[in-house]
Amino acid sequence: MPELGAFIEDELIESSIKKKGPKQYTIWVDLEYCVGCNACTMACKAENNTPVGVDYNRVTEVEVGEFKDPREKPGVMVYFVPMPCMHCGKPACMAACPVGAITKRKEDGIVLINKDKCIGCRYCAWACPYGHPQFNAEAKVMEKCTLCVHRVEKGLKPACVDTCIARTRFFGDVNDLIKLIREKRAERVSLGFIGGKTTTDPSVLYTK
């Protein structure tokens, strides 16, 4: 019987959050344990008070494999893939913004939209390889996942991570998380980045 890998001691990650100096905060989603309950989507909506149609975190169902011979073991699987902002190393949205409203914070690598500057042109949504930024029609500005920067600054974890019922999301510095994954899951999981790690250097980690 495989160990219940989703239970990783909080202390292991806490240390990476408290670490001083420049880092890249990110989220690690263990797709093996995600049940697609959308609790993260709702927690995010409540925390960030987003209007209808704007979700900083969406869970997408992805069908993998092919149904072949009915007498054999079915090779089809459904994964639930929660997609927050990838807080890329080289954000395509930042490069595309015509007014320089998008910045990547040096101290923690969080990519933020300055709503005072944003003119709502949607260039970031065009440029983002994940189509993440969304238009808030009420405020006429673009919005995106902030990695709950208001909580992170207080030493808390993002709302989606805190709320995850399957404890399948983890928050911390990207290098510490990778180290943790290698230690705890190396034999069973493969580490991936949505869309590969080539174009914009996304930071959100997925294991399956």
Add this chain to the structure above:
Amino acid sequence: MSIAENVADKLMKDHHILIEASLCSRFRTPKSDCSLCADACPANAISVSGGSAEINERCIDCGVCYSACPNGAFSPMERTDEKIMKEISFPHSSALRISCERGDAAADIILPCLSRLTEALFLETMLREAPAIEIAKPLCENCPLVKAAFHLNTIILRTQHLCDMLGIDRNRISIIEIPLQSQAKPPEKSVSRREFFSAFRAKATKIAAAAVPDIESNDDDKQEAFRNVIRDRRENRKRSALIKSIVELGAKAKVNQTCVSSENAMTADIAVGTGCTACGVCASLCPTGAISKQWTEQAFSLSFSPDLCTNCRICEKTCMHKALNIKETVSLNLLLEQKKTLLFEAERKTCISCRMAFIGEELNVCPLCLDRNKKQTVAFQELFK
């Protein structure tokens, strides 16, 4: 910042040349690489790296930046074009002589630097029927303000183009080379007014602070959002003055069709192709409001006023879909006509996915939603490969 410091800053900074940041291309978009003011500034007093043009204490109040900026972001407080015109008495029987502080001391107009001249100044003198204009130009190569010298040629060239269009003999402007005179006080050695005040600033601030109760100003909190600043368009006064002169001169004479290369032109001719997605960035970021967008119940449209366009090319640089292009040649007659032309029009549709208005060939889903789906499919394939 205390009130006293604010007052001291205002006294020093606002005196000579004002910058209206919302007209500066650099302020409107970091994609702009405009450095016309900094390139022409003979005292190296302007920096454009900080998101908008800024004048530092090296400024010698020559006003070349006013002449260099097509958007009229700079405005001289003391010697405006109007005041310079008032220095001459019209009608002027002989040729009008213009020179600089290191040139002909007996000239009708003496400017700190000849690059301070503007197209509007030339046209204004022609409007008042000055028989000829002589520019008494000393040898700029030996002048400490040599950096601004190239700009005079640009101004003269543009004025000549305008003369061609307005049916004025372009030889009415002539350049006479004269020897460079030494100035009693070379500009770079003199103590500028700015420096003079700077020296007193610290002490004055202290005294003022003692006199005025120290109320912390809340300017930072109330600072207007960038979005609102760029929406409230300021008038490009420099252009308004020029257009006024052009129209008056155009009414007097027979106008010729004049086409010039758009590289150094004062205006541009724009074409919008089918790649347009109605994002409205060109209209939002245009410093002078030459491009305007309109959503009606049925359609989206972009219109263009060539008389306001200063050929700053922000629209072309920021258009993500490369739908907007500046034509290679431009007819200067567009300046005179002052017609608002329709650049682009498309039927308005509503996306069933995001409920936003959009334009395009698709029936009911906007291209952005389609694009997102396509991108996410590719991304997942990559993850589960």
